[in-house]
Amino acid sequence: MTSLFKSIPVRSxxxxxxxxxxxxxxxxxAATVATGAALLAACAPTAADDLQNAKPVPTSDATDELxxxxxxxxxITNYNNYYEFTTDKSGVARLAKNFTTSxxxxxxxxxxxxxxxxxxxxxxxxxxxEERIYRLRCVEAWSMVIPWTGFSLASLLKIVEPTSDAKYVxxxxxxxxxxxxGQGNRSYPWPYQEGLRLDEAMNELGFLAxxxxxxxxxxxxxxxIRLVVPWKYGFKSIKSIVKIELxxxxxxxxxxxxxxxxxxxxxxxxPNVDHPRWSQGSERRIGELSRRETLMFNGYDxxxxxxxxxMDLGQNF
Ligand code: MTE
Numbered sequence: 001m002t003s004l005f006k007s008i009p010v011r012s013x014x015x016x017x018x019x020x021x022x023x024x025x026x027x028x029x030a031a032t033v034a035t036g037a038a039l040l041a042a043c044a045p046t047a048a049d050d051l052q053n054a055k056p057v058p059t060s061d062a063t064d065e066l067x068x069x070x071x072x073x074x075x076i077t078n079y080n081n082y083y084e085f086t087t088d089k090s091g092v093a094r095l096a097k098n099f100t101t102s103x104x105x106x107x108x109x110x111x112x113x114x115x116x117x118x119x120x121x122x123x124x125x126x127x128x129x130e131e132r133i134y135r136l137r138c139v140e141a142w143s144m145v146i147p148w149t150g151f152s153l154a155s156l157l158k159i160v161e162p163t164s165d166a167k168y169v170x171x172x173x174x175x176x177x178x179x180x181x182g183q184g185n186r187s188y189p190w191p192y193q194e195g196l197r198l199d200e201a202m203n204e205l206g207f208l209a210x211x212x213x214x215x216x217x218x219x220x221x222x223x224x225i226r227l228v229v230p231w232k233y234g235f236k237s238i239k240s241i242v243k244i245e246l247x248x249x250x251x252x253x254x255x256x257x258x259x260x261x262x263x264x265x266x267x268x269x270x271p272n273v274d275h276p277r278w279s280q281g282s283e284r285r286i287g288e289l290s291r292r293e294t295l296m297f298n299g300y301d302x303x304x305x306x307x308x309x310x311m312d313l314g315q316n317f
Contacts, residue, residue: 058213064133064145066299068285071144073213075286080220081138082239083188084173084180096219099179101240104224108156110245111166116159120224124210127151131214132207132228137269137298139233143283148228149211154202162198162246169201170194170251171227172243188254194238195251195265196229197307205230205303208241231300233267264317268308269298273317 058073080092085099104120118126129149137143157169173192177183183190200206207228210217217223222239229236235255245251255263262276271281271294282291297304308316 060147060213062133062147064135066135068135068145070133070147071287076144076146076212077218077220079144079286081140081234082182082220082222083185084182084190084192084240085220086182093218093220095181099219099223099240100176101219101224104242106225106241106244108160108244108246110170110247111163112246113161113163114159118156120210123151123156123208123225127155127208129210131211134205134207134228134230135298136228136230136234136237137283137294139235139263139267139275139280141275141278141280141283141294142286143292144286146228147213148207148209149214150207150209150225150228152204153206153208153227154204156208156244157198157201157246160246165248166246167198168247168250169196169198170243170245170247171196171238171241172245173238173240174242187258189257190254192238192254193251194227194236194253196236197250198246200229200304200307203304203307205300231269231297231304233263233269235263236267266308266313266316268304268313268317269294270296270313270317272296273314 060070062070064070078093079089081089082092082096085092085095102120105117106120106123107115107117109115109117129151131147131149133145133147135143135145171194174180175183175191177190182188196206207230208225209222209228210225212218212221217226219240222237222241225241226239227237227241250265253263253265255267256265269280274280280294283294284291295301
């Protein structure tokens with residue numbers, strides 16, 4: 001176990017326990033909310049009640065291995081890309097609020113010796129859940145630092161035993177237009193699909209997230225289970241997965257099907273290869289004013305650069 005996890009930037013034991021997420025500063029903020037509520041009470045009792053009952057928004061002083069402080073729970077759960085609901089980042093949380101995440105199954109099939117359909121409760125019980133703090137860099141040039149809970153993708157793939165013909169892994173999001181209004185938009189080839197090369201998928205950084213900030217995941221962030229591939233642009237980190245298929249050929253992905261010259265299969269974070277319409281050299285960290293330089297492989301080069309030895313990353317973007 002130790003050797004497997006040696007390369008992982010932040011292990012669960014290094015993350016602030018859930019109970020201490022609320023720092024003194026945050027309790028001060030909460031106190032301010034209560035004062036505001038008292039003032040409001042005179043003219044708007046309903047709003048004031050809401051405020052007085054509101055729990056303080058969790059924040060944390062935990063950092064990733066580079067010293068970046070995690071984003072607030074509020075940032076992470078209210079600024080989202082989830083086109084199945086809406087293309088408006090601040091509108092996803094509201095539209096996804098009642099999305100049904102239970103019961104839920106994930107079928108793992110294709111070129112494997114042991115195909116299996118897992119109930120979400122089995123995935124939570126049978127795979128040791130750990131926390132990892134990862135940077136998320138969106139292709140749109142904004143970024144966050146997120147404390148996820150979940151388990152490694154490699155540990156799931158090992159259970160189903162990919163055959164020697166399996167070269168890629170294909171992921172699929174649930175297709176449920178009755179609950180996901182964005183799936184009514186015919187400009188996109190639903191369901192959302194993504195893919196990784198098998199050796200990329202077996203890298204220990206690949207993560208299936210079931211929780212966030214020590215709590216179960218919420219719909220806007222891909223509940224009940226979503227992929228997190230921290231060295232690639234955020235669109236590879238597919239949400240609300242129902243199917244994982246081992247295949248021989250490079251799978252089609254939603255974004256490359258729409259715009260292959262802008263969103264390639266590899267999508268490794270790379271400050272030297274610009275998007276055709278904007279620079280990828282820097283990024284806006286949500287919650288910060290000035291821009292930061294974007295790091296090669298989003299700062300995970302030590303763990304993943306070997307996967308691309310001899311490859312032209314300008315061609316395979
Ligand atoms: N997965 C699905 N099914 N649908 C989406 O629209 N958006 C992707 C990715 N996964 C998306 C998705 C993009 S572009 C990003 S940047 C991340 O989710 C955002 O994850 P977050 O909202 O949890 O920060």
